[in-house]
Structures are given as C-alpha cells and as structure tokens.
Amino acid sequence: MRQVYLDYSATTPVKREVLDEMIPYFCEKFGNPSSLYQYGEDAAAAINKARNQVARLIGAGDREVIFTSCGSEADNWALIGTAHSLRKKGRGNHIITTQIEHHAILHTCKALEKEGFEVTYLGVKPDGRIDPEELKQAITDKTILISVMFVNNEMGAIQPIREAAAIARERDILFHTDAVQALGNVPIDVKELGIDMMSMSAHKIYGPKGIGALYIRKGVVLPGFIHGGAQEFGKRAGTESVPNMVGFGKAAELAMEQLTDHIERLTSLRDYFIQEVTEKISNVYINGGMEHRHPGNANLTFDFIEGEALLLYLNLNGISVSTGSACSSKSLVPSHVLAALGIPVERIHGSLRFSIGDFTTKEDIDYTVECLVKVVATLREISSVSGEKGW
Structure with missing residues (x-):
C-alpha cells in the first residue's frame, strides 16, 4: 500500500x-x-x-x-x-x-x-x-x-x-x-x-x-x-x-538556504491539491483565506460526513492527515480555531487539515485526491443525512 x-x-x-x-x-x-x-x-x-x-x-x-x-x-x-x-x-x-x-x-x-x-x-x-x-x-x-x-x-x-x-x-x-x-x-x-x-x-x-x-x-x-x-x-x-x-x-x-524554493514548491502543490479536490468533490469548503496562508496548509470541510471517519478511512488507504492541532486531535471537542471563524459545529466536525511538506510529491497528491473521491462518496452514502442528497 x-x-x-x-x-x-x-x-x-x-x-x-x-x-x-x-x-x-x-x-x-x-x-x-x-x-x-x-x-x-x-x-x-x-x-x-x-x-x-x-x-x-x-x-x-x-x-x-x-x-x-x-x-x-x-x-x-x-x-x-x-x-x-x-x-x-x-x-x-x-x-x-x-x-x-x-x-x-x-x-x-x-x-x-x-x-x-x-x-x-x-x-x-x-x-x-x-x-x-x-x-x-x-x-x-x-x-x-x-x-x-x-x-x-x-x-x-x-x-x-x-x-x-x-x-x-x-x-x-x-x-x-x-x-x-x-x-x-x-x-x-x-x-x-x-x-x-x-x-x-x-x-x-x-x-x-x-x-x-x-x-x-x-x-x-x-x-x-x-x-x-x-x-x-x-x-x-x-x-x-x-x-x-x-x-x-x-x-x-x-x-534558510531553501526558503524561497520551499515556499514556491509547497504553494504550487497546495493550490493544485485544493483545485483537484474542489473540482472533483462537491460541497467542499476552504477554511480561512487564501491570500495570507501557510504555503503548505489546506484546511477543508467536507459536508455531510464526520472528519474523524474520513481520517480513519484515509488511514486505511495509507494516508496520514489530521483533524486539527496534534495536541488536541484525539479530542472530539470542536476546534476552537474553526469555531472562532464562525463555522457551524456540524461543519467543523467535517473538517480535516492537510499539510504538505518537502517530501510530498505530485503523485502523493493525485493518490490522495483519488482516495478522497471514493471515501467521501462512501461516507456520504452511509451518512445519516444522505437522504437529503444535497451534494
């Protein structure tokens, strides 16, 4: 895998x-x-x-x-x-x-x-x-x-x-x-x-x-x-x-030596990832603005599913992501950061943080998007609100 x-x-x-x-x-x-x-x-x-x-x-x-x-x-x-x-x-x-x-x-x-x-x-x-x-x-x-x-x-x-x-x-x-x-x-x-x-x-x-x-x-x-x-x-x-x-x-x-290249590379991969996800999956929202943002950060909300379930399914496919801060990721308490943005609790629970680094490749991004498309569809189908078919 x-x-x-x-x-x-x-x-x-x-x-x-x-x-x-x-x-x-x-x-x-x-x-x-x-x-x-x-x-x-x-x-x-x-x-x-x-x-x-x-x-x-x-x-x-x-x-x-x-x-x-x-x-x-x-x-x-x-x-x-x-x-x-x-x-x-x-x-x-x-x-x-x-x-x-x-x-x-x-x-x-x-x-x-x-x-x-x-x-x-x-x-x-x-x-x-x-x-x-x-x-x-x-x-x-x-x-x-x-x-x-x-x-x-x-x-x-x-x-x-x-x-x-x-x-x-x-x-x-x-x-x-x-x-x-x-x-x-x-x-x-x-x-x-x-x-x-x-x-x-x-x-x-x-x-x-x-x-x-x-x-x-x-x-x-x-x-x-x-x-x-x-x-x-x-x-x-x-x-x-x-x-x-x-x-x-x-x-x-x-x-210090690699800062400029590091920022450019991460920004490019992050933007590509966000574009692929938002084009191929409906009802996905970017949390926070894009203009002043960490070059490798993509915090996304997937409507109608639980972020913890999505995280676990991605893990089964060999993909490691987070529901938020590593210091609080084992807690089911809604993120205080996303709450401060005014995001409703139900959407906070459907959020994941994807953070890209120096060893991330385009192939990693493509594989992650491919898995996300399948897993999100599966989870929405079994979701308690799937009957709405709002996506």
Whole structure:
C-alpha cells in the first residue's frame, strides 16, 4: 500500500543532513559543554554554531536566542516571565492574545487568569486574521503584553505581525509571537518586524523533537525560567542537549538556504491539491483565506460526513492527515480555531487539515485526491443525512 504523509504541521521527519550532523555528539563528541577540557570545548563550540544558525534564520543576534526544550516551553516562559516580572514592577496585569492561539498560549493565559491577571482574547475575521484596529481598542493602561501567533497551526492564517508589533511598540507594550508554524515556512526578520520575543521549535523544520528556542530581543529583561546552573546565559539551567541543539542549527541552516524554493514548491502543490479536490468533490469548503496562508496548509470541510471517519478511512488507504492541532486531535471537542471563524459545529466536525511538506510529491497528491473521491462518496452514502442528497 502506498504511504502518504500529509501532516507536516504536526511534525516533520528529520532530514538526513540534520541527523548526520547530530550523530557525532551522541558518541565521539559527548562532552559536557560546561567542562573546561577539550571534550567540553568541542561541545560548547557546537552549541555556539547552532545558536548562530538559528539566529541567522530569523535575523537575530546570537545572544538573543535561548534554547528551550520545545515551543510550548518558550511560550510559557515568555508569558509567565513577562506577566510576573511586570506586575511586580507595578506596570499592570492585562494581557492581550487571540482566540485562535495554540493551547500552549491559551492554557497559560487561563492559568495566569487564576493568578489575577486579566486577559483579552481577540476574535478573527473570516479569513482567520485579527483586525489591528480591534487590537488597538483592546489596549488599556494596564496592558503589559500582546501575544499574537505568527501562523495558525490549524488553518494556516498568517497574522499581520508587523502591524501588531508596531501597535505594541507605540504603547510601550512588549510583543510576543508564537512562530512555531511560521519558522522555515515564511520569511522572518525579527528586527524588521519589531518583535520582542518569539517562540520556535525544531521538529517543525525537519529537525529533532525535544528542542526549541525563545528569541528575546536585546534590552528585554525576562527572568530565568529554570534555576540551577549558568547555562543559556544564566536564563535556563540544565545540561545542554548538544545533539538536539546541533540538529536545530543544521535544520535552520537548511531552511534558510531553501526558503524561497520551499515556499514556491509547497504553494504550487497546495493550490493544485485544493483545485483537484474542489473540482472533483462537491460541497467542499476552504477554511480561512487564501491570500495570507501557510504555503503548505489546506484546511477543508467536507459536508455531510464526520472528519474523524474520513481520517480513519484515509488511514486505511495509507494516508496520514489530521483533524486539527496534534495536541488536541484525539479530542472530539470542536476546534476552537474553526469555531472562532464562525463555522457551524456540524461543519467543523467535517473538517480535516492537510499539510504538505518537502517530501510530498505530485503523485502523493493525485493518490490522495483519488482516495478522497471514493471515501467521501462512501461516507456520504452511509451518512445519516444522505437522504437529503444535497451534494
């Protein structure tokens, strides 16, 4: 059976070049970077190189990139660290974010609300993007942080980050963005965009799992998140995961070299996929706008069927897709992202996220469309509403 992976927004395979770069640091170059002898110096040099590679991808300085265990940790650190630090200084207790954030942001905000912080959750327009004017109206004299994700993980909307960051800067408010889905998929220059803090993760750009990073602009004072040793400039204690850091660095280097071709190729395959599906299957809807969208994202609603059933049938045909975020895909709770778009619950349940990546081929797309045509027809025939024959 043909195997087709179309869930690159959930995770990506480690590229061979990345793995080859990592392997020596498991065995031959296994030293602790804090040690003063050669083994330690070799490991420390590898970390410095990796930090530079990640920094170059986003237009940052080396010392502005702090490695973490994942994007979720980076999100938690940015929000919790900022909130506690600025409230203690008497700056305020109000945070602004959006309704469509990853749960690493939303759950952290809910936890902060229990501590007495006030949080405003901005809605989005039908295309999945926030309205900068609504952001302006939400600011109060107690606002200390604005956090708007760069690219939505479910329906791929690219947010107006430059405008949002500028609004924050005008009011002397710190601006954070979760760029886990954006990194390596859209051009990012943190200086040009005016970003103060930005979360990243390696496993979305063909690097290893278990390693992420938080960009902290020079001049932004964020308290340390893990206490102990002096690692990561004294901000995050713990013996460094050198192989993972090296892998992140190499993945970032490749992403930077291949960014233009990567975007063009994914956009072409995505548009071809959407065209084929919408021409060959009736009552299919694209969730979110197409103008400002992740190049590999196609979030589609198939009327009159359940997305979970469609996912399982596709899996039986060797095709891997998702009903939404990998962090909530095992839950039957309707997607909070699609709900924020105003999509009815019954249509949300018929939605799937197809995300295309570097190893996706046109043959993969053709096979997926062929299977979709058959499976959708079968499921609609046995659907409880099939008697309507509205398709």
